[in-house]
Amino acid sequence: MIEALKQRVNDDAALVRRGRYLTTTFLLEVGPTAWLISIFEGRVVSVTRGPFVMPSSSFALRAEEAEWQKFWASRPPPGSSDLMALIRRRVLKAEGELQIFMAHLRYFKEALAKLRPEGVAA
Amino acid sequence: MSVPFEPIVGRYMRLDLFGRPHRIYVEQAGEGTPLLCLHTAGSDGRQYRALMNDARITSNHRVIAFDMPWHGKSSPPSGWHDEEYQLTSAQYTAMVLEVMTALSLDKPILIGCSIGGRIALHLALEHPDRFRAIIGLQSGAHVDPYYDLNFLHRPDVHGGEVCSAIVSGLIGPDAPEAERWETLWHYMQGGPGVFKGDLYFYKIDGDIRGRVGQIDTKRCPLFLLSGECDYSCTPEEMLAVARSIPGSEATIMKGLGHFPMSENPQEFLKYLVPVLEKISAR
Numbered sequence: 348m349i350e351a352l353k354q355r356v357n358d359d360a361a362l363v364r365r366g367r368y369l370t371t372t373f374l375l376e377v378g379p380t381a382w383l384i385s386i387f388e389g390r391v392v393s394v395t396r397g398p399f400v401m402p403s404s405s406f407a408l409r410a411e412e413a414e415w416q417k418f419w420a421s422r423p424p425p426g427s428s429d430l431m432a433l434i435r436r437r438v439l440k441a442e443g444e445l446q447i448f449m450a451h452l453r454y455f456k457e458a459l460a461k462l463r464p465e466g467v468a469a
Numbered sequence: 470m471s472v473p474f475e476p477i478v479g480r481y482m483r484l485d486l487f488g489r490p491h492r493i494y495v496e497q498a499g500e501g502t503p504l505l506c507l508h509t510a511g512s513d514g515r516q517y518r519a520l521m522n523d524a525r526i527t528s529n530h531r532v533i534a535f536d537m538p539w540h541g542k543s544s545p546p547s548g549w550h551d552e553e554y555q556l557t558s559a560q561y562t563a564m565v566l567e568v569m570t571a572l573s574l575d576k577p578i579l580i581g582c583s584i585g586g587r588i589a590l591h592l593a594l595e596h597p598d599r600f601r602a603i604i605g606l607q608s609g610a611h612v613d614p615y616y617d618l619n620f621l622h623r624p625d626v627h628g629g630e631v632c633s634a635i636v637s638g639l640i641g642p643d644a645p646e647a648e649r650w651e652t653l654w655h656y657m658q659g660g661p662g663v664f665k666g667d668l669y670f671y672k673i674d675g676d677i678r679g680r681v682g683q684i685d686t687k688r689c690p691l692f693l694l695s696g697e698c699d700y701s702c703t704p705e706e707m708l709a710v711a712r713s714i715p716g717s718e719a720t721i722m723k724g725l726g727h728f729p730m731s732e733n734p735q736e737f738l739k740y741l742v743p744v745l746e747k748i749s750a751r
Contacts, residue, residue, distance in 0.1 A: 422642060425698045429638020432700040435615040449620040450627065452634035 348462065349375065349382050353391040355461035362461075363389040366454045371447050374404040375459075378412035389454070406443030408459075414438045421464045430456050477521045479542075484571050486538065486546075486564055493568070494542035495535040499527025502601065502749065503577035505569065506534040507585030509607075509728060510671055511632050511664025512655040513541025516582070519648075519734030525742055529749065530578075535568055539663045541655075554666035558675045561588045566596065578748055580741075582606035583702065583727060584671045586693075590681055590710070597689035602748040604692045604741075607699055607727050609706035610678040612671060622662035629657035632664045639727035641698040643736070652731040686716030690751065692744045693717060696725030718744075 356362055366389025375382040381397030383404060410418075410433060417427035426432050430452075433439035441448060448455060479496040486493075496514050498521035506517040514534030521532045536543040539554055565588065569577060578601050581589040586608035593603045616635070620626055633656040640649050656664070684691060691714060695707035704721045711719035722729055722740050729737040 426700050426703075428642065428698065429700075431616065431635060431638050435700050437615075445617070445620070446625055449631055450625065452631055453637070456634065456638070 349377070349384075349396070350394050352384065352458065352461060353394050355465075356391045356458050359457075359461070362454065362457055365389065366451060366458075369447075369451045369454060371405045372403065373443075373448070374402055374407035374409075376407060376409040377415050378410075380412075391458070404443065405447050406441065406445055408439060408441055408448075410439040418459070419462045423463075430459065475518075475522055476527065477518070481542075482535075482568075482571060484567060486567055487560055489546040489548075491538050491546055492544045493535055493538065495533065495568075495572070496521065497531060497533050498522070499530050499532050501529035501531055503572075503574045504530040504532045504745075505565075505574060505577040505579050506532065506730075507565070507579070507581030507588065508534065508537070508540070509583035509585060510667030511540075511636075511659045512652075512728075512731075513537075513543075513658075515541065515655055516652070516728060516731035518731075519738070520730060520741075523734075523738060525738065526745070530745065533572065533574070533577075537564065539660055539666070545660070554662055556584070556667050556670040556674075558588070558591055558670060561670055561675075562591055562595065565592060566599065569599065576601045578602050578604065578745070580604040580606065580730075581608075582730065584667055584675070586702070587671060587675050587677070590677050590684065591675070593684045593686075593689050593691050594677070594680060597685060600689050602690040602692065602751075604694065604744060605707075605710075606694050606729055607696065607702040607707070608693050608710060609702035610681045610710050611676040612701060612706075614668075614672045618665050618668055618672070621665040621668070628661050628664075629659065632656045632659055636701075636727065639699055639701055640732045641696055641724045641726035643724045644726070644732040648732055648734065652728050655731075681710055682713040684714045684717070686714060690748065691717040692748075693719040694722055694729065694740050694744070695719070696722050696727060696729050698725065699727040701727050 370387050372385040383395045385393045476498045482493045508516045513536040517534040520526045539545045586605040589603050589605040633653040695704050711717045
């Protein structure tokens with residue numbers, strides 16, 4: 348499912364344009380499963396499933412799978428609609444060099460919301 | 470030539486605040502009982518545009534919204550360029566009372582959202598006799614910081630972009646797109662460090678948990694309205710405030726978020742109009 352991120356982000360020209368100054372690799376942890384997601388100038392270039400021996404990333408987003416599933420629902424319940432909502436409830440851990448995450452916060456929120464059922468806006 | 474104009478009239482007021490001259494932008498619409506509106510942190514009085522454009526409100530209320538110093542079209546005071554802006558409870562309280570005096574508002578109804586909803590609690594506690602009634606939107610007694618506020622004001626993160634991205638998820642899922650993005654545009658337009666400076670009041674200085682139970686609703690009726698989808702001031706936090714204040718009336722607004730009057734005005738008015746009717750019937 349996470350692999351779908353690549354095409355869904357890259358198909359959204361406005362999102363790619365918003366990320367044109369963003370080049371990074373970040374780690375997404377969905378419960379026990381880790382993914383390395385590489386972005387080059389706003390386009391997702393690779394989504395690689397772990398496990399990894401020595402993953403290098405600028406930052407990591409970590410939450411239990413049940414929390415991500417609520418975030419990725421077509422109509423997330425209150426408290427699960429937004430990455431900041433998950434952070435507020437202390438169920439999403441954002442760790443690492445968070446300047447990149449915060450400088451492109453709208454991009455990351457909208458990109459990860461792409462994993463909701465198709466047609467649902469961020 | 471006939472283009473539609475809204476009934477809102479804006480003017481600049483010269484007002485001394487905290488011993489310094491200020492230039493404060495004030496908008497008004499309607500006639501009747503004064504209804505003084507306080508905007509959220511990092512935004513401005515445009516959040517109340519729908520109230521000022523709705524005859525159900527303006528036919529019997531004089532709706533007034535001012536931009537706080539540093540916000541919207543109000544300037545920071547001379548000397549600001551070497552200062553760090555930090556809003557305190559004492560300043561915020563004095564500002565509201567000074568504006569009321571300057572505009573000769575006799576016992577207005579006060580409505581405030583978020584930081585405005587918090588200072589509403591302070592005012593209900595400390596100055597109940599100055600108000601006909603107080604309406605707190607997204608009113609909690611305290612919010613713990615849940616992210617590093619320094620990201621709101623640093624040169625390697627665009628302030629307008631990050632402020633709007635921080636708050637965008639606080640808007641309810643059913644908000645009309647135009648109103649959602651109008652609300653976020655106000656955040657994108659905030660001056661550097663202003664949202665952060667407001668949050669000094671919201672998350673640090675303005676904690677009123679220990680005293681909120683002393684509010685006397687016999688002296689000043691208190692109505693609390695909170696959007697169901699707000700994760701900054703959650704409905705549970707509003708209900709905790711309501712439980713500690715005998716006589717207060719609390720309502721959870723279905724599907725609404727942290728900016729009810731701005732993000733989804735038509736839904737919000739369904740909750741506000743009955744409250745105003747109740748106040749006018751007292």
